[in-house]
Amino acid sequence: MSSSFKRPSGFIAAMAAAMAFTAAGAFADSAGVTFSQGDNFTEKDGAALYANVCAACHLDKGQGAVGAGHYPALAKNKNLEAGGYPVTLVLHGQNGMPPVGQMMSDDQVAAVVNYVRTHFGNDYKDAVTAQDVKDVR
Structure with missing residues (x-):
């Protein structure tokens, strides 16, 4: 050298x-x-999962972005009203969204979906359960 x-x-x-x-x-x-290290995310609560997994595309306040791709806003999003919709997207992906739920437990998927459904101007109180996620998985 x-x-x-x-x-x-x-x-x-x-x-x-x-x-x-x-x-x-x-x-x-x-x-x-x-x-996180390995094949699964280690964060347990919805806020940490959102910050470390989702915010890179959907941004810190769920406002979404347009640029190299289209990342829908999660803030004040009427599509989140039915809890099964975001569960399905997290587990199976759609268009440019990868199936990140494959790297999460049922509890983690429920936690991040419930976080998004109760933050960013969303006020959907019917919580998704780990059993709901298991049923969709």
Whole structure:
């Protein structure tokens, strides 16, 4: 290695963060963001699942986006009124949405669907259960 080679200033910190494994089988970066490891997501509650799985496309406030693709707004979305609809989308995907529910337990799918149905201006109170998810799966 030549003496003129220098590592980027954040390289060592990023490598250390990637190696900071938690007991849950996930790892956290220096900002405290948890990344799932393996074939399944490790987050348990709807807010964490939304933040780490859904918000990348549907954005932090469920406002959706248009650009390289069309990511529907989840905020004030009438299509979420029937709980089976978002369960089916999470489990099986549709168009550009991947079937992310394949990497979640029935409890996790119910948690994230219920989170979306009760946040972002949505007020659907009939909660989806893990058994509902199992029936659709």
